Amino acid sequence: MLITKDLTKKYQDFTAVDHLNLKVNDGAIFGFLGHNGAGKTTTLSMLTTLILPTTGTATIDGYDIVKDNLQVRNLLGYLPENVMLYGDLTARENLQFFGKLANVKDIDRNIEEVLSLLNFTKWTDKKVKTFSKGMRQRIGIAQAILHKPKILFLDEPTSGLDPQGTKEIRDILLQINKDWGTTIFMNTHLLSEVTKICTDIGIISHGKLLVSESIANLTANFKEEKSLEEIYFKIEGGGINA
């Protein structure tokens, strides 16, 4: 379970994330929505231990992201936005490298398993620089799930992909969540993705969390709005606090 308490990140006078209180249950697919510059990536960077919070705390499975950062990193998988990986290395070499760093025991077996899950075995020994964006994204997911993490953080995983690529990534995430019970925390600004895949949603604007609910509860609370898009604009525009 992921819990944040008053998680805050300030850059001098600018507050990127302001007293964020979140709870993401095990096995959930959490869509973290917000406009550009809302604070999504900063939140993700803190949760993945890349940057330190200014104040507040966050725990993943009881481990503090600051004090127990190595344990936290063992629990998580992460795919940043627009990751290119090492172009001169093959998909297998990239995965072997990241797998070793993640202390994966039986790397070669895990690589085969993950690549067949992603339907990618054909391109295992091809250099990553020859891949399309969608293929690179799949290899990016492969490195993130190689050690079967408890929680997977994704930053705009379908950004820049064509409809076919978007669907493939969506199907993969649903499968990982179903087969392994992996919790997925996904930054996105695509409402359509959230409706198709997420069980829970958080909306952030100007660093402040406006709402954090299950999609079922949210639609029940906003009966007058016909779609999630209408709900989103009502919450963002109205500044409703959940």
Next chain:
Amino acid sequence: MHNSKIIAAKEFRTAYKDKVFIMIVLLFLLMSIASVYIGSTTKNAELKAYQDIVSVIQSEGGALPAAPEIFPLAILKNIITYITMIGAVLAIFLGFDSFSSERENGTLKLLLSKPVYRDQLITGKLLGAGVIIGGILIVTLLFNLTLFIVTTGLLPGVNEILRLVIFFFLAFVYMMSFYIVTLYVSIRTQDRTSGFLIMMVLWVFISFVIPQLADTQKNFAYALNSIASTVTQIPSDTALSKTIEYFSPAVQFSNVSGDLLQTVSATATTSVASVLGKNLPALLDLFFPGILFLILSYTRVQREDAI
């Protein structure tokens, strides 16, 4: 250390998949081999000229001139120039995008989201570069040693081998210093192009501009001495020119290496210990930039904005 070794192995693998890097390495090896060949040919020509003079004098019944002193390592003197120039470029090429490309490609975030400390990342990169540069220098040493034996027909003694090993160790330190400074610049710059340009400008300054300034100062002293004629002469190697040269590790490397490889007749008979003792300030100057920028790199990479 485990993670650093994994990162070092990756650095090694990616470097040797880079065609431009391989071309620079091959150029470096070829030029060092050519330098031994040219050096030995020149030396042999000098010896032949001496033999010819001896034959002529003997036929005329005159007194024989003193035999020239032979310092076989001197045939390697062109290698000093190649290491000073191409060795530095090779180290810059190895390091200019070592950090910025990880940032540009998003792999830096991936690396640091694994159970890897930031200092392990720097250690891994240094280790990788150390193995690559060390490997290239060892191959060069073995090539040159073989060529040296073949062209001169001499087997190097303990003294020659010791001088060669120290020379190649100093070459390693010199090239690693360039790598470390480049790594630091790569940490500080947002894109690989800026890092490369900064380092090339620095290389031009260290290898050409500063030595030129020092030479200008020496020439100025020479001119003054000529004008002053019998009046008290100032040494051509002035304190100012020496101070200027301390800003160029390239000059320091050349000076120490010249003494080690017995390229200067006046100092060729000096023992290895004396050479090192005499050049202690130059040696410290050679080590200083690497150590300074190593500390700066480890410090800088801990900052949040390094990602």
